[in-house]
Amino acid sequence: MTPESRSQATAAAIILLGAGLVLYFLPTIVLWIGNFSPALAIVVGICLIMAFFAVFWLRARYQRGRGK
Template sequence: MTPEAKSHAIAAGVILVAAILVIYFLPTIVIGIGQYSPILGFVVGALLLLGFFAVFWLRARYQKNRRGE
């Protein structure tokens, strides 16, 4: 395995583990915040879910700029 491929695999693993942890604890976080403010609970939940996709979008942009496209 090349160092570049190893780096990509480690990055994907870290992102996957972080996503699993966020999704696992998401209901607890949203319910806890929702007891204070339901709107804030919704916003935090939506931001956490959208953050998952934002990470992949930013990673794709970074790789595209790195390759010079």
């Protein structure tokens, strides 16, 4: 395994672990925020789900910018 591929695998593992933790606690977070404002809970839920995809999109843009 080359150092570059090891770095990519480590980054992907960290991103997936972080996303897994957020998705695991998402119902608890949304229900807690929903006690204050249901509309805010919906917005927070959508933002947390979209953040998962945004991280991979930003990483792809960064990689394309570096020419890889």
